[in-house]
Amino acid sequence: MTRPRKQVILGAYLGGVNHHTAWWDPEAGSQIDFSTFEHTARTAERGRFDFFFLAEGLALRERAGRVFDQDIVGRPDTLPVLASLAAVTTHLGLAGTINATFNEPYELARQLASLDHLSGGRAAWNVVTSFDAFTGQNFRRGGFLPRSQRYERAAEIIDTIRTLWDSWDDADIAADPATGRFLTRGDAGAFSSKGNQFDVHGRFTVPRSPQGRPVILQAGVSPEGRDFAASRSDAIFSPYGALPEAAEFYRDVKARAVRFGRRPEDIKILPSASFVLGDTEAEAEELYREIRSQQVNGKTALILLEQIWNRDLSAYDPEGPLPDIDPDSEAPPFIQGRALVHQDRFATVAAWREIAEAKKLTLRELVADRFEHGSFVGTPQQVADRIDSFVQNDGSDGLIVGSHLVPSGLDGFVDKVVPLLQERGSLRADYTGTTLRDNLGLPGLSRNPNRERDDPAAAAG
Numbered sequence: 001m002t003r004p005r006k007q008v009i010l011g012a013y014l015g016g017v018n019h020h021t022a023w024w025d026p027e028a029g030s031q032i033d034f035s036t037f038e039h040t041a042r043t044a045e046r047g048r049f050d051f052f053f054l055a056e057g058l059a060l061r062e063r064a065g066r067v068f069d070q071d072i073v074g075r076p077d078t079l080p081v082l083a084s085l086a087a088v089t090t091h092l093g094l095a096g097t098i099n100a101t102f103n104e105p106y107e108l109a110r111q112l113a114s115l116d117h118l119s120g121g122r123a124a125w126n127v128v129t130s131f132d133a134f135t136g137q138n139f140r141r142g143g144f145l146p147r148s149q150r151y152e153r154a155a156e157i158i159d160t161i162r163t164l165w166d167s168w169d170d171a172d173i174a175a176d177p178a179t180g181r182f183l184t185r186g187d188a189g190a191f192s193s194k195g196n197q198f199d200v201h202g203r204f205t206v207p208r209s210p211q212g213r214p215v216i217l218q219a220g221v222s223p224e225g226r227d228f229a230a231s232r233s234d235a236i237f238s239p240y241g242a243l244p245e246a247a248e249f250y251r252d253v254k255a256r257a258v259r260f261g262r263r264p265e266d267i268k269i270l271p272s273a274s275f276v277l278g279d280t281e282a283e284a285e286e287l288y289r290e291i292r293s294q295q296v297n298g299k300t301a302l303i304l305l306e307q308i309w310n311r312d313l314s315a316y317d318p319e320g321p322l323p324d325i326d327p328d329s330e331a332p333p334f335i336q337g338r339a340l341v342h343q344d345r346f347a348t349v350a351a352w353r354e355i356a357e358a359k360k361l362t363l364r365e366l367v368a369d370r371f372e373h374g375s376f377v378g379t380p381q382q383v384a385d386r387i388d389s390f391v392q393n394d395g396s397d398g399l400i401v402g403s404h405l406v407p408s409g410l411d412g413f414v415d416k417v418v419p420l421l422q423e424r425g426s427l428r429a430d431y432t433g434t435t436l437r438d439n440l441g442l443p444g445l446s447r448n449p450n451r452e453r454d455d456p457a458a459a460a461g
């Protein structure tokens with residue numbers, strides 16, 4: 001039996017605090033102006049994307065104690081941006097990356113349920129746990145939770161927030177012709193939640209939102225992160241945009257979801273990916289090389305490498321070989337505020353030396369190669385073919401697509417690649433659902449969880 005064609009889920013990633021954004025390009029716009037967010041969101045909606053996506057950086061990055069000039073620095077807070085975008089879009093989901101380590105459940109539950117109301121059911125939360133005490137110092141003395149407790153806190157915060165969201169039933173508010181509205185249940189909004197991290201009880205102030213529960217994404221790839229996503233999230237934002245790692249990750253997370261009693265399709269795997277288009281393949285390849293050498297110039301390459309080596313490498317030639325000294329695992333962090341996905345410095349350095357040797361790469365070329373997580377490069381037809389086959393062959397359920405150029409980077413994708421995906425039936429011609437949850441094909445939720453729990457028979461009727 002042939003499997004039905006999967007619909008490619010698309011998220012639009014607006015680049016933020018990282019080296020992917022070519023902010024020095026003369027065509028690059030502001031990273032802060034509302035017009036940048038608005039243009040990207042409207043373009044994504046024109047391309048029938050499922051959602052707009054913002055990453056989050058809670059600290060300015062530092063090198064040896066000073067802010068450095070190779071990244072975007074500074075940007076507005078996610079939730080007000082998404083709330084503003086709700087007013088200029090109609091169907092597009094609005095996904096914000098928000099930290100689970102530094103926030104309180106009551107305030108986050110209120111903010112996300114409010115965004116869900118204001119947008120008519122389009123809110124999504126990408127849960128991150130953060131990576132360093134340096135960032136945490138902005139929030140509290142000592143800065144951090146031990147690594148082992150970050151996912152415990154993340155799991156508890158989600159469970160608590162869900163308790164808050166579920167504290168209201170749809171039927172708690174009824175229309176009354178005379179007064180407009182009235183409450184039908186005296187204990188509407190009542191909640192109580194106790195665990196190792198939180199002990200809260202009271203009444204939640206926001207009535208049940210259109211999605212009931214805003215969509216939950218997660219980003220983080222350790223075994224703890226995968227289990228957290230497999231047990232609690234609707235989607236996972238992964239760094240694996242290329243085979244074979246992508247397919248392995250896909251299988252692993254879906255299998256974990258099944259172990260948690262869920263169906264494989266209940267969790268969507270969405271890697272980050274970028275694209276470069278050309279009229280011919282050769283032109284696209286040339287453009288890709290140009291963009292890549294801008295994104296990872298010599299200075300950026302050294303900074304990215306300093307994060308792994310944890311020492312000053314400024315004396316090394318980016319066009320020469322990798323540094324011949326060992327990393328320093330004892331010294332305080334040389335680069336602060338950037339997620340370190342390579343936990344074992346010595347193993348990473350050993351592996352990278354082998355790759356550089358085998359592929360005959362300079363220091364800069366090696367960094368460009370290792371920090372590349374999935375680019376679709378070619379003519380629009382080739383890019384559409386490759387994206388579709390990546391998804392149909394279970395590399396993922398879709399992509400969170402970013403571009404090196406803000407805010408116009410997505411235009412070419414929407415004008416040229418989207419129609420080809422639609423032609424082959426892999427992308428909807430128009431939105432089919434009213435909420436983000438519907439559009440993503442996620443399971444529906446009870447509208448009256450309390451009534452259902454107290455009286456299943458009555459609730460079903």
Ligand SMILES: Cc1cc2nc3c(=O)[nH]c(=O)nc-3n(C[C@H](O)[C@H](O)[C@H](O)COP(=O)(O)O)c2cc1C
Nearest residue numbers: 055056097128129130131219220221222225238239
């Ligand atoms: C694809 C991806 C995107 C991420 N985006 C962010 C982000 O925008 N902001 C942030 O603070 N952390 C971000 N993180 C960091 C994670 O929240 C997490 O702290 C880090 O990956 C360590 O967790 P892990 O050991 O489970 O991977 C991201 C991680 C991944 C893998």
